[in-house]
Amino acid sequence: MSDDAQSARKTAEERAAALLADAVRAADGRAPGAGATLSALIRPEPFRLSEVERVTARRLLKGLVEAIEAEFRARLLNADALPDVAEFTASLGAAHVEIAWPMLGRAELPDDRALVQLLVQRSRAFAIGRQLRRRALSTENGRLETLTAHGDGQIAADAMDLLIAESRTNDRFDDPKILRTDLPAETDRQIVWAVAAALREYGVSVHGIEPSALDGPIADTAAAVIAARGDAQSVETVAMQLAVRLQRAGLADDRLLLETLNSARLTLYVALLAARANMAFASAWEMTVMPDAASHMLLLKSVGVARQAASHLVVAMTRALLAEDRLADERAAGWLQTYDLLEPGDIDSAMKPWRLDRGYRDAIAAVRIAAFSEGGGR
Secondary structure: OOHHHHHHHHHHHHHHHHHHHHHHHHOOOOOOOOOOOHHHHHOOOOOOOOHHHHHHHHHHHHHHHHHHHHHHHHHHHOOOOOOOOHHHHHHHHOOOOOOHHHHHHHHOOOOOHHHHHHHHHHHHHHHHHHHHHHOOOOOOOOHHHHHHHOOOHHHHHHHHHHHHHHHHOEOOOOOEOOOHHHOOHHHHHHHHHHHHHHHHHHHHHHHOOOHHHHHHHHHHHHHHHHHOOOOOOOHHHHHHHHHHHHHHOOOOOHHHHHHHHHOOOHHHHHHHHHHHHOOOHHHHHHHHHOOOOHHHHHHHHHOOOOHHHHHHHHHHHHHHHHOOHHHHHHHHHHHHOOHHHOOHHHHHHHHHHHHOOHHHHHHHHHHHHHHHHHOOOO
16 A cells, blocks of 8 residues: 555544544533523523524524413403403403513523423524525425325324424424423423413503412413413424334335435434434434534444435535535535444444433533533643
8 A cells, every 4th residue: 555545544544533532522412502591592692503593592482482471361361360450451462462571581481401402403403404495405305205105004194293293393484483292391381380470470560460369360370271281292202203113114214314304304304313323312413413514424324324325414414504515515525534434333432422311411511511610621
């Protein structure tokens, strides 16, 4: 082997080692938006998110609060024990009068990790999907479109459920939205009670109603709203159900991965990778949307995606993430040079941190950051 060839291989092997190291470091919980608080999403300060993602997250949260408030106000107006104060009831019945959101924006909602993760994920999914469609990668659904008529009735039913779940993630203007059923039950309860407290404060401070006169009807209404939450599953849950079923049937192949990403079905794309890797959706999501491409490529390699398909997927995703084709192509190409050099044992080792529970990884990251700070950055 010539010196130049040996040098080139050594460089490629060094990049392979660097990719594995980067992918392992990325598993420490420092994903884009990791550690964000609700106040950071609501207020103007960016928190490791792009401006588009931050604005989208804020809009998602505002829409969620307003939807809960609208249901709450409609029920409260029909409460028999509601004090007969004309101005208050008129305000409750006027949709254009904002009550809960301005108050909660000032007081801050309870800081809920699950809610923050969902807001970040949905806002990033919207931004990435928009970039995928803008770059003309969207195609006809192909085999995806036929899944609703698949001979396996369970696959067909799951595919139809996914179409319905996807339709619920956007409003009539095609902007993203979050439903109460997307939230963990306890998170939903917290937001309902926060809206209840805001409406109570409005009645007391603006209309001079005695707090005790409002507590009964507002508490009863909150209980009714919580009970009426519904049982629809989130789009992520439905996508995972379909992906697992397709994996078991041997249908979650490279071609389907290409079709899902090309048609900007990011949730199903991640779910298919998660099913093939036998890992949680949340972890597969983090690996896929890391802007440096190393973790995404590691995940593709770990599930045996062919090099040509992996090249397309990594380039397409990196372009969508960075929104700058030249930089994205350079970054993706640098990692792809190492694709065939990654050894199975090294891949398994690099994947281990990603298979840990997300809460455990977050705790490890928090301890590391605290220790680093106390050590003066050493």
